[in-house]
Structure formats: structure tokens, C-alpha cells
Amino acid sequence: xAPHVDALYIFLLIVTGMxxxxxxxLLIFFAARYRQRPDVRAExxxxxxxxxxxxxxxxxxxxxxxxxxxxxVYFKERTPPADATEVYVVAKQWMWKVEHAxxxxxxxxxxxxxxxxxxxxxxxQDVIHSFYIPAFRIKQDVxxxxxxxxxxxATKPGVYHxxxxxxxxxxxxxxxxxxxxxxxxxxxxxxxxxxxxPLSASGEKIFAELGCATCHRSxxxxxxxxxxxxxxxxxxxEDGRTVTADENYLRECILDPGSKRVKGFQPIxxxxxxxxxxxxxxxxxxxxxxISAAKPAGGAKTNAHLVSPRDPMSEQAQAQPNAQPDxxxxx
Amino acid sequence: xxSWLLTTDHKRIALLYLISITFFFFIGGFFALLIRLELLxxxxxxxxxxxxxxxxxxxxxxxxxxxxxxxxxxxxGNFLVPMMIGAKDLAxxxxxxxxxxxxxxxxxIMLHCMITGGVDTGWTFYAPFSTSFTNTKIVxxxxxxxxxxxxxxxxxxxxxxxxxxxxxxxxxxxxxxLFIWAHYATSIIQLLGTPVVAVTIVLVAAERxxxxxxxxxxxxxxxxxxxxxxxxxxxxxxxxxxxxxxGVVTEIIACFSxxxxxxxxxxxxxxxxxxxxxxxxxxxxMFVAGISVYSALVFSFLSYAVALxxxxxxxxxxxxxxxxxxxxxxxxxxxxxxxxxxxxxxxxGLFLSALGINVHVTDTYFVVAHFHYIMVGGAxxxxxxxxxxxxxxxxxxxYPEGWARLAALIVFIGFNLTFFPQFILGYMGMPRRYYDYxxxxxxxxxxxxxxxxxxxxxxxxxxxxVYFLWSMRYxxxxxxxxxxxxGLEWKTASxxxxxxxxxxxxxxxxxxxxxxxxxxxxxxxxxAG
Numbered sequence: 001x002a003p004h005v006d007a008l009y010i011f012l013l014i015v016t017g018m019x020x021x022x023x024x025x026l027l028i029f030f031a032a033r034y035r036q037r038p039d040v041r042a043e044x045x046x047x048x049x050x051x052x053x054x055x056x057x058x059x060x061x062x063x064x065x066x067x068x069x070x071x072x073v074y075f076k077e078r079t080p081p082a083d084a085t086e087v088y089v090v091a092k093q094w095m096w097k098v099e100h101a102x103x104x105x106x107x108x109x110x111x112x113x114x115x116x117x118x119x120x121x122x123x124x125q126d127v128i129h130s131f132y133i134p135a136f137r138i139k140q141d142v143x144x145x146x147x148x149x150x151x152x153x154a155t156k157p158g159v160y161h162x163x164x165x166x167x168x169x170x171x172x173x174x175x176x177x178x179x180x181x182x183x184x185x186x187x188x189x190x191x192x193x194x195x196x197x198p199l200s201a202s203g204e205k206i207f208a209e210l211g212c213a214t215c216h217r218s219x220x221x222x223x224x225x226x227x228x229x230x231x232x233x234x235x236x237x238e239d240g241r242t243v244t245a246d247e248n249y250l251r252e253c254i255l256d257p258g259s260k261r262v263k264g265f266q267p268i269x270x271x272x273x274x275x276x277x278x279x280x281x282x283x284x285x286x287x288x289x290x291i292s293a294a295k296p297a298g299g300a301k302t303n304a305h306l307v308s309p310r311d312p313m314s315e316q317a318q319a320q321p322n323a324q325p326d327x328x329x330x331x
Numbered sequence: 332x333x334s335w336l337l338t339t340d341h342k343r344i345a346l347l348y349l350i351s352i353t354f355f356f357f358i359g360g361f362f363a364l365l366i367r368l369e370l371l372x373x374x375x376x377x378x379x380x381x382x383x384x385x386x387x388x389x390x391x392x393x394x395x396x397x398x399x400x401x402x403x404x405x406x407x408g409n410f411l412v413p414m415m416i417g418a419k420d421l422a423x424x425x426x427x428x429x430x431x432x433x434x435x436x437x438x439x440i441m442l443h444c445m446i447t448g449g450v451d452t453g454w455t456f457y458a459p460f461s462t463s464f465t466n467t468k469i470v471x472x473x474x475x476x477x478x479x480x481x482x483x484x485x486x487x488x489x490x491x492x493x494x495x496x497x498x499x500x501x502x503x504x505x506x507x508x509l510f511i512w513a514h515y516a517t518s519i520i521q522l523l524g525t526p527v528v529a530v531t532i533v534l535v536a537a538e539r540x541x542x543x544x545x546x547x548x549x550x551x552x553x554x555x556x557x558x559x560x561x562x563x564x565x566x567x568x569x570x571x572x573x574x575x576x577x578g579v580v581t582e583i584i585a586c587f588s589x590x591x592x593x594x595x596x597x598x599x600x601x602x603x604x605x606x607x608x609x610x611x612x613x614x615x616x617m618f619v620a621g622i623s624v625y626s627a628l629v630f631s632f633l634s635y636a637v638a639l640x641x642x643x644x645x646x647x648x649x650x651x652x653x654x655x656x657x658x659x660x661x662x663x664x665x666x667x668x669x670x671x672x673x674x675x676x677x678x679x680g681l682f683l684s685a686l687g688i689n690v691h692v693t694d695t696y697f698v699v700a701h702f703h704y705i706m707v708g709g710a711x712x713x714x715x716x717x718x719x720x721x722x723x724x725x726x727x728x729x730y731p732e733g734w735a736r737l738a739a740l741i742v743f744i745g746f747n748l749t750f751f752p753q754f755i756l757g758y759m760g761m762p763r764r765y766y767d768y769x770x771x772x773x774x775x776x777x778x779x780x781x782x783x784x785x786x787x788x789x790x791x792x793x794x795x796x797v798y799f800l801w802s803m804r805y806x807x808x809x810x811x812x813x814x815x816x817x818g819l820e821w822k823t824a825s826x827x828x829x830x831x832x833x834x835x836x837x838x839x840x841x842x843x844x845x846x847x848x849x850x851x852x853x854x855x856x857x858x859a860g
Contacts, residue, residue, distance in 0.1 A: 005691050009758070012685065016678040023649060023674050027667065030652035034588070035659070043654040044846045047594035047647075055646045056639060063635040066685050071628055073687025078624050093464075127460040128554055130619065130694060134760025137691040141620045143555070144459060145548025148621050161771060165694040165762045167453050169460060170380045173765035256551075273549075 001152060004073050005137040011069070015062060077138060080151035084119035087112075088199065088282040091122065091129040091142045094171035096162065099282060103197045108177030110162065112154055113187035119151040121247055121285075125278050130166035133179055141166050145255075147247045154181040203287025206280050215269070218291070224269060225262045231292030236263040250285045339424035340829055345409035346725070347431050348401060351438060353796065355397040362390035364789060367749075367782040373775050375767030383766035384451040385467070391454030393445075396476050397438055399710055400568065403575035404521075405434070405486055407717045408514050410725060412490055414820040415508050417499025417838065419830040422492040430485035437479030444471040453764060455565070456531075458546030458557040462538040469539060473532040480525045483571075487521030490514055499819070501838035505599075508818055508842045509592060512599040513578025516606035520567045520574075524610070528564035531557070555621055562613035570609040572706050573673075574602055576713025577644060580666045583720050584648050586816040587663035588655030591843035594647045601640035608637040618689045627686055634684035641677050645670065656849075660814070661735035665716030668743045672708025676701060679754065697757025700750045708746055715742070715795060722799060723813045727826040728806030734798045742791035748784025752777040817843050 034042075087110065088099040098106040112118050122131055124144040131150060132139040140150035154160075164175035182190065196202065207213060215224035235245045238261045243249055252260060254276070257269035276284070335343055365386050369377040378386065409427065413420050421427050444450065450472045452461040461469050494515050498507075535557075537543045544550030546557040585592050592598055614622055614630040648670060657663070679701045682688050692698065722730055756777045761768065768774050812821040823832050840847065 005687055008685060008687055009682070012682050012688065016681055020674055020678055023645060024671065026649050027652065027670060030649070030655070031657055031659075031667070034652060034655045034657050036589075036656045040656060041849055042589040042656040042845060044591050045593060045650075045654065046591065047597065051650070052594050052597050052643065052647075056643055059642050060635075060639055063638065063681070066681060067632055067635050070631060070685030070687045070689070073685075074618075074627065074631075074690065075624060077687060077690055127464050128457060128620075132694070132760070132762065134691070134695075139619050139690050139693065143548075143621055145554070146621070161760065163760065163762045167384075167455075167457070167460075167764040169451070169464060170384065172384070173375070173380070173762075173767045176770050 001073075001077055002135065002137045004076060008066075008069050008073055012066060015066070019059075019062075077150075080119040080149060081117045084117035084151055085112075086119050086121055086286075088279075088286070089120050089122040089131060089142065090125060090278045090282065091131070091164070091175075092125040093127065093169050094164070094175040096131070096164075096175070096177050097279070099199055099279065100191075101199050101286065102191060103199055103202070104191060104193065105196075108162070109180060110177070111180045111182060111187060111190050113184045114154055114157055114181055115184075117151060117153045119149060121147050121149055121282070123147050123251075123278055123282075127168050128166050129164045129168050129175065132163040132165035133160055134163065135160040135179075139165055147251060154179070157181050157183055157186075199283050199286040200290035201287075203283035203285070203290070206276070206283055207287055210272070210276070212284075223266070225265060227288050227291060229292045231289045233292075237261060238263050238265075247285055247289075250288055251281055254281055254284060337428075339420070339428050341409050341413050341421050341424065341427055342725075342827065342831075344427050344431050345406050348405040348409060348434070351431075351435060352398050352401050352406065355393050355438065356792075359390055359394035359398055360789065360792065362386050362393065364785065366390060367785040369766055370768075370778045371782045373767070373769040373772045375769075378766070380766055381451060384453075384764070385449035387764060388450050388453050389445050392441065392450070392472060392476065395454055395568070395572075395706075396479050397434075397441060399572045399706055400483055401434060401486070402572070402710065402714050403579060403717060404490070404514060404517055404571075405431075405482075407579065407714070407721060408490065408517075408575060409486070411721065411820055412493060412511065412514055413497065414823065414827060414831050415511055415818055416494065416497060416502050417819050417832065417836040418493060418497035419832070421489045422497055423489050426485050427489055430482040430489070433485070434479055434482035437475045437477075437482065440471060440478065441475035444468045444475060455561060456535060456557075457561075458535065458538070458554050459548070459552070462535055462545075463547045463549065470536050473536050477529050477532045480529050483521050484525045487518035487525075490518040491522065494518075499836050499838055502819075503838075505596070506838055506840070506842055507599075508578075509581040509595070509598050509602075510575075510578035512602045513574045513581070516602040517571050517574045519606050520571050520609065524564045524567040524571075527560060528568075531560040531564070534560070555617070558617050558620055559614065562616045563610070566613040566616065567606075567609045569702070569705065570605055572710040573713075574605060576669065576710045576717075577602070579713045579717035579720070580648065580669050582816075582818070583662045583666040583716055584651050585843045585845065586720070586814050587660060587666070588652050588657045589845045589849055590651055590655045591841070591845060592647065593650040593653070594643075595842070597643055598647050601643045604640040605637060608633065608640070612637050615684060615689075616693075618686060619693055631684055631686050631689075635681075638677065638680060638684070641673075645674055645677070659736075660719075661730075661732060661739055662716045662720035662814075664736055664739035664743075665712050665719065668739060668746075669709060669712040669716060671743075672704050672712060672746065676704030676708055679704065691760075692757050694763055695757035696753040696761045696763060699763055700753035700757060703750045703753075708750070712742070715739075718795065718799070720814070721820070722802070723809030724820060724825050724827070726799075726803055726806070727809055727824075728802045729809050729813065730795075730802040730806060731798050734794065738791055738794040738798075741787060741794065745784050745786075745788030745791050749781050749788050750784070752780045752784075756781075815848060817845055817848055 086101055090097040096108050098110050122142040124142045126144060129142040130139055131142055136152045138150055138152055140148050142148060158181055160179040162177040162179050164172060215222045216227050218228050230245050233245050234242050236242050243260060255273045257271060258267055261267055369383055448468050450467045450469060452465055494511060534545050538545045542550060544552040546552040546554050581592055612630055612634045614626060615634045618627050683701060719735055756774055761774045809825045811825050819836055
């Protein structure tokens with residue numbers, strides 16, 4: 001992102017520099033040229049509509065160029081590529097907890113390989129924080145109670161600053177860390193280090209432990225909706241609305257099941273607010289996503305999800321021609 | 332003493348305000364100095380984290396709510412609005428006094444809050460940190476600001492009614508000094524905006540005390556809602572600070588270039604345009620807060636729309652100098668300072684409104700530098716310029732011109748040295764509200780420059796206070812119109828009598844009639860028709 005932002009920045013420096021120069025040169029010139037002299041009186045000028053229109057229109061056109069360019073860059077910043085590697089981030093006073101889909105966990109550090117699109121799915125356990133990597137020119141507030149998303153592709157190996165940019169209390173300035181960008185080989189080596197297994201596998205375990213499967217059955221329609229293939233699909237709600245089952249929707253259904261109930265189901269699900277941690281919610285979401293992405297692609301329904309979360313990250317998955325269309329044709 | 336505390340004379344009330352806001356200005360300035368001292372070194376070594384967080388919070392709250400918002404309107408506006416339109420007083424003199432008492436009550440509560448513990452949320456009070464996490468004195472600070480807000484509302488109300496109803500015969504809308512237009516626009520914002528921040532504070536207090544779920548998601552609230560409500564007032568509040576300053580600068584430029592203002596109507600209506608569009612851009616503070624890309628698009632566009640009237644003003648001021656007869660007395664030096672700093676502040680606003688760049692520089696020192704260029708470089712420069720311009724009228728004495736020019740120069744240099752490095756720091760990525768940057772020592776050089784500048788700036792602000800006080804006793808008595816300026820306020824004694832004019836003026840001339848004033852046959856200048 002940095003080259004795009006910097007290009008616009010330099011353009012703005014030049015344009016505003018010229019505007020400032022114009023104003024300052026005129027000010028200084030007039031101030032010097034028309035300083036008070038004996039016997040010379042000021043010449044009264046009422047104004048000029050033509051001039052007013054000129055110096056309203058020209059800046060406005062320039063403003064619109066800046067606006068449009070800024071908007072284009074912003075759309076790029078805000079639209080993660082569909083096949084980006086997903087990493088979950090949980091912010092709390094005053095640290096960053098990072099979970100990779102493969103199960104690696106880090107605190108105040110994020111390891112990524114060069115040249116890969118990385119999408120951060122972020123939430124906060126307490127107050128608002130902001131995940132800011134100055135070198136990549138990206139920043140996104142991290143809110144409690146919902147997911148926000150930010151993405152980047154690192155182009156040069158190195159260690160970069162990670163800052164919390166939204167004031168969050170006592171140790172706000174201590175909530176800093178590093179983004180470690182590695183060559184793919186090094187990164188793979190790092191990845192092989194200690195891991196508790198894929199995030200979706202932990203999710204599956206939690207899914208079983210909490211007894212979710214008693215209602216959300218995978219073979220047939222139970223007392224709760226079947227969650228196979230639900231992710232990314234439109235869902236018809238009891239109140240008539242239709243929402244897309246994205247990360248935020250899944251999260252809301254776990255923590256506040258009553259608010260957006262699926263059409264045709266009774267409000268019998270209890271809330272899990274306070275019973276599951278942010279990390280557990282992330283794992284559950286990762287699990288539900290895995291059984292959505294995997295079902296049509298892999299033949300073996302039951303354990304396909306164990307493979308799937310790793311797949312999108314590796315080159316083979318991107319190469320699979322049917323990985324993308326399948327996702328959208330689920331159901 | 333009692334004659335002062337029970338006065339309903341707008342000029343005396345203005346002086347009461349002058350004393351009280353100066354007091355708060357130096358408290359806020361003291362906090363600023365502590366901030367700069369802490370940031371001199373990367374380590375957090377002067378104060379502790381919590382103390383620093385309280386210091387920048389109190390700096391913001393005191394400077395914004397107890398200095399900048401009342402500054403020009405409550406002092407210069409109070410003193411001059413009735414005189415400039417040829418009225419005996421404001422429409423509601425008792426309400427005017429009441430608004431000062433309300434301000435003082437708010438201020439005393441704020442002082443009590445600071446002495447007994449303070450607040451550490453930043454002046455922005457972001458939820459849910461303010462409602463569910465911090466254990467500092469949020470509710471008390473909220474009450475102080477809530478109360479002070481009523482003072483602001485009442486002042487605005489008084490100005491609107493006065494400008495509508497109390498103009499002297501012949502003082503039509505298009506003959507009003509542009510200072511009045513600026514105050515009229517400001518008053519509209521005060522009237523319409525301030526209640527919203529009051530409501531927001533009540534909601535924060537309600538969530539904090541009663542655990543109603545409004546902003547905290549754990550209670551079922553929405554933290555982004557807080558930001559919408561907060562900025563709906565706090566963005567227009569920026570225009571409460573800068574519009575009156577624009578009014579002051581307009582008067583000064585006309586007087587010291589001996590000219591009518593170029594494009595009077597465009598300058599007047601741009602004030603109103605700023606007041607109206609100013610209410611439509613609040614979410615440009617929230618481009619990374621989790622709002623949708625489409626609403627960001629709309630607010631970015633509208634931010635450029637509000638930049639336009641400000642640009643028009645700058646061009647008109649510049650054009651006014653053309654073929655003028657320009658003098659460089661201290662007020663004019665401040666006006667030039669204003670033009671330079673406000674232009675930089677405004678142009679860097681274009682960076683922040685550009686969505687792609689905003690993502691990088693928001694919540695960094697770039698923003699800090701930008702809004703100080705507007706609110707200190709712009710608003711305070713205008714305030715000081717106005718104080719010098721009208722000091723002879725207010726006090727009846729002349730201040731020492733040489734010292735005043737020196738002070739203007741020191742303020743200008745000190746200001747730029749303090750805040751220009753912060754633009755660079757911001758683009759390098761230094762976040763706001765960090766008391767310790769030991770992880771990034773590369774930021775130190777620019778921070779040292781900034782602190783050095785702040786020291787110079789501090790001297791620049793102390794000087795005028797010293798020589799203004801000195802001039803009250805030792806200054807030469809001022810004539811009625813030492814600058815030979817246009818405007819009704821210069822047609823009465825210095826200082827003016829209680830009811831401003833011995834007989835009601837009748838206006839037969841346009842504003843800024845410098846042609847007549849400078850005409851060789853001066854004696855025939857109409858005084859009253």
C-alpha cells in the first residue's frame with residue numbers, strides 16, 4: 001500500500017506547495033509593493049465576481065482530483081483480496097494477541113512471509129484500539145463487540161513497527177510490537193515451530209465441548225440451522241431481513257443469538273456472552289468457515305475442515321481451479 | 332468590586348471573561364509545557380504514564396472548553412458586537428452576566444476535578460474506555476463541560492438576537508462589519524451544536540453510573556455511536572474557534588491596508604457556508620473507526636466542500652492588500668501570521684480529507700500539528716491580533732508598539748518551530764498520546780525541536796500579558812481612534828461610556844469606508860447622519 005499512499009502524498013505536497021507558494025508570494029509582494037507611502041492613497045476596489053468564480057472553481061476542480069485519487073487508494077486499502085491469508089488479532093489493554101490459522105500464537109509480534117496478501121480479522125476484548133503499521137501506511141481501529149478487517153502485502157523482509165494508534169489507557173504507548181516479514185523459506189521454518197494445531201481444529205473441539213453440535217447438526221436440519229456451507233451465504237432472518245453470513249454475523253449469533261435469528265427457528269439458543277473468550281469465538285468462527293469452504297471441494301465431509309484452513313494459505317489451494325467458484329455455489 | 336460582579340454592562344462582562352479565560356489559558360499552557368518536557372527524551376522519565384495521560388487530557392479540555400471556545404466571542408465579541416452595530420448593550424444584559432457566572436461555575440468544577448485527580452480519557456472521552464474502564468473523574472469533568480456549554484449557548488443566543496434586533500438605524504445587513512457576520516455564523520453553531528455535546532455527556536454519565544447499554548458493546552451498546560455524537564458537535568466546535576478569528580483578521584486587514592474588503596458579500600456568505608457545511612463533515616474524524624467505505628466517501632467529499640469557503644476567504648484577504656496602503660503595526664503582524672499559519676493548517680487539511688492518506692496519518696502527530704495550526708496558529712493569532720487592535724479602545728491606553736511587534740515575531744517563530752516538525756513526525760508514524768517512545772528513538776530529534784519551539788512560544792505568549800498590564804498604568808492615553816479605523820466602535824470614547832454612545836448613531840455609509848476616512852478633507856467625515 002505504501003507506494004500508492006506515498007504517490008498521492010507527493011502529489012499533494014506539490015499541489016498544496018504551489019498553492020501555498022502562490023498565496024505567500026502574493027502576500028509578500030503586495031505587502032512590500034503597497035506599503036504605506038506619503039501622498040499615495042489606497043485604491044478602493046469593490047470586488048470582482050469573475051475573480052471570485054475563478055478562484056472558487058479552480059481549487060474545487062483540484063480538490064475533486066485529490067478526492068477521487070484518495071478514494072481510489074482508500075478502496076484498495078479497504079478491500080482485501082478474496083484469497084488472502086487470514087490471521088486473527090485480539091487486542092486487549094495493553095497487548096496484541098495474534099492467532100494464525102495454522103494455530104501459531106504470538107504476542108505483540110506478527111510473522112508474515114514476503115509477497116503474500118494477509119488479511120487481519122480483528123477484535124478487542126475491552127476498549128477501542130487501532131492496529132497501525134506506519135511502514136505499510138495502514139491503520140484500522142479495533143473495536144470491542146465486532147470484527148474489523150485490514151490487509152496488506154509485505155514486499156521487503158524486515159522488522160517493522162506495530163503501534164496502537166487509538167488511545168486506550170495507561171500503557172497505550174507500551175502497546176507496541178513488530179511485524180516480522182520473512183522470506184518464504186524462513187517463514188515456513190518458523191511456522192513449523194510449536195503449534196497447538198489449526199485454529200479451526202480448536203474451534204471444532206470447542207464446538208463439541210459446548211454442545212453446539214446437539215442442535216447445529218451437520219447431517220440434517222436440527223433445532224438450530226445446519227452450519228455446513230453457511231459462511232458467505234445470504235441468510236433469511238425471522239424478521240424478514242436478509243443478511244450475509246460473514247464473520248461479524250457468526251460472531252453476533254454466538255454472543256447475541258436473539259438479535260438476528262434465522263427464519264424458521266425457535267429462539268432457544270442461549271447467549272455465550274461471557275462464557276467464551278474472544279480467542280474461542282475466533283476459533284469457532286474459523287471452524288464454521290472451514291466447514292463452509294471445504295464441503296463441496298473435498299469429498300470427505302467429516303474431516304475436510306481439518307485440511308481446508310491450511311489450504312488457502314498454500315500455493316496449491318490458490319491453484320485449485322474450483323476452490324473459488326465452489327465457495328459461492330455452496331448450498 | 333460589587334459593581335463589577337453585578338454589572339450588566341457588556342464591556343465589563345467582556346473584561347471578566349478576559350481575566351477568567353487568561354487564567355485558564357495559562358493553566359492549559361502549563362500542561363502543554365509538561366507534555367513537551369516529557370517528550371524531550373524517548374523514555375517516559377519525567378512523569379508516569381497515568382500522569383501524562385491526565386496532563387494531555389486536561390490540556391485539551393481546558394484549552395478547548397475553557398479558553399478557545401469562549402476566547403474571541405466572549406471577550407472581543409462581547410465587548411464589540413453591540414458597539415459595532417450601534418447598540419447600547421446586548422439584547423439580554425442579565426443573561427450575558429449569567430453566562431459568565433455559568434462559565435465560572437463550570438470552570439471551578441473543572442479546577443476541582445483537576446486538583447482532586449483529573450481525567451485520563453483524552454478530551455475526546457471515547458467510549459467504552461470512558462464509560463466502563465477508566466476510574467478517573469469522568470462524571471465530574473462531564474458536569475463541568477456540560478455547565479460551561481450553557482454559557483456558550485447563552486452567549487450565542489444573545490448575539491443572534493442582538494444582531495437581528497438591535498442594529499442602529501441605517502445599519503443594514505450589508506453594511507455590517509464582517510466581524511459581525513463571523514460572530515453571527517459562530518453563534519448559530521453554538522446554539523445548534525452545543526446541546527448535542529451536552530446530550531452526549533449525559534449519555535456517558537448514564538452508562539457509567541447506571542450501566543445503561545448505550546456505547547459499551549458488553550452492555551449492548553455501540554462505541555461508534557459515541558464518536559458520531561461527539562464529533563457532531565466537536566467538529567463544528569472548530570469553527571466556533573476559527574470563525575471569530577477570521578472576523579478579527581478581516582477588520583485588521585481592512586484597517587491597516589486602508590481598504591474596503593475585497594468581495595464583501597463573498598466573505599460574509601462564506602462564514603455562513605462554513606457554519607452550515609461544518610455540520611456535515613463530522614465523520615471525517617472516523618475514517619478508520621469502522622464506518623462503511625461509502626459513508627467515508629460522502630464525508631470526504633463534504634470535507635472538500637467545507638474547505639472551499641475558507642479558501643475563498645484567504646484569496647479575498649490577499650486581494651484586499653492589492654493597491655492598498657499597508658502599515659505594519661502589531662495587529663497587522665498578527666494578521667499576517669494568521670494568514671500564513673491558517674493557510675498551512677488549511678492545506679494540510681486537504682491531506683487529511685484524502686481518504687487514502689487519512690488512513691496513514693490519522694491519530695498521529697500529523698493531526699496534532701494540523702489542528703494546532705488551525706486552532707492555535709489561526710484562532711489564537713487572531714485573538715492576539717484583536718487584543719492588540721482593540722486594546723486602546725478597551726483600556727484607553729496604548730501598549731508599547733516595539734514590544735508588541737517583537738512578541739508577534741516570537742510567537743510566529745516559536746509556533747512554527749513547535750508544530751512544523753510534528754507534521755514530519757506524523758508522516759513518519761509517531762502516534763498521538765504516547766508518553767514513551769523508547770521503541771522508536773528515531774523520533775527524538777524532531778521532538779527536541781518541537782520542545783525548543785514550545786519554550787519560545789511560551790515566552791511569546793507571556794510578553795503581551797506583561798506589557799498589557801504595564802500599559803494599564805504607564806501606557807500613553809489612547810485617543811478615540813488611534814488607528815484612524817472605520818467602524819462605529821471607533822466613533823466613541825476610549826474606553827467607551829457605559830451605554831457606548833452619547834446619542835444613537837445613524838449609519839449612512841458602507842463598512843470599511845476608508846476612502847472617506849483618508850480623504851484629504853477629513854473634517855467632513857460624517858459622524859452621525
